[in-house]
Amino acid sequence: MGYLFQEKTWPELKEYIDKNALIILPVGEMEEHSLWLPVDTDARIAEYLTGQLAAHLEEEGKIPVLVMPAIWSGYTPKAVQQWPGAMALRPQVFIEMVHDICASIARMGFSKLFMLDCHGQHGPMLNVVTKLIADEFGFYYSSATPVPFFAQKFNEIRKSPQGGASHACEYEASLILHISPELVHPELFNNEDLLLHHTAFIAGDATLGSQKVTWSTFGIQEPKYGACGDPTGATAETGRLLTEAFVENASAFMHEYYFHKRIVPENSTKVWDLT
Secondary structure (H helix, E strand, C coil): CCCEHHHCCHHHHHHHHHCCCEEEEEECCCCCECECECCCHHHHHHHHHHHHHHHHHHHHCCCCEEECCCECCECCCCCHHHCCCCCECCHHHHHHHHHHHHHHHHHHCCCEEEEEECCCCCHHHHHHHHHHHHHHHCCCCEEECCHHHHHHHHHHHCCCCCCCCCECCHHHHHHHHHHCHHHCCHHHCCCCCCCCCCCCCCCCCCCCCCCCCCCCHHHHCCCCCCCECCCCCCCHHHHHHHHHHHHHHHHHHHHHHHHCCCCCCCCCCCCCCCC
């Protein structure tokens, strides 16, 4: 695995800087994932998917790429801390930690960085980080969850109804069955934490319906076993297919992001140049 940042010497990293390598930062969390998945599920998925993506890009040979060690601790709401396993950082601490990691990368001279966030609570905080880095260094870093990259494939093959895909759910259980089957307890799968509230404003699902407002899932429905969804249809084969879809679609975005040239008007009307 020649793409691992931590295995390089500083002269080797200098070569990657000179090649304007793409940095990929996996972002996860340590928290309960109900009765059937390990507490490192988010970090484990983030590390695996970014590794698969980097291996694909490395094989293509068009984008030089390095993958950072996964962030395994972040923000977890108090509702999830009712079960053992959460390593919960305060939001401001998480923002400062990720900012300082990204700022360190920026100071080295890496202008392209993509964060794969496999924990649903982090999106707004990572958006803050990317804006801070843009203001400080003029580098426009990017972030996303894996869900948009495999949502279409998942909807084609999913067995759970709407409300079955959110946390410790069919797609997370399928991915861990594919990645680390020995850590899954399928005999404990149940659908008692299926999300039941679906309206014109609330999807109650990661890939079905339309989410138009921000409203905590835990404010809508209290889970019995710490899940939000239905894992009963999860299979390793589904996990494999989701991984393939992720790699294909995330790779397409990596090409778009890496090779894009910022569009600048010929005659700007800005009053001050703040770059």
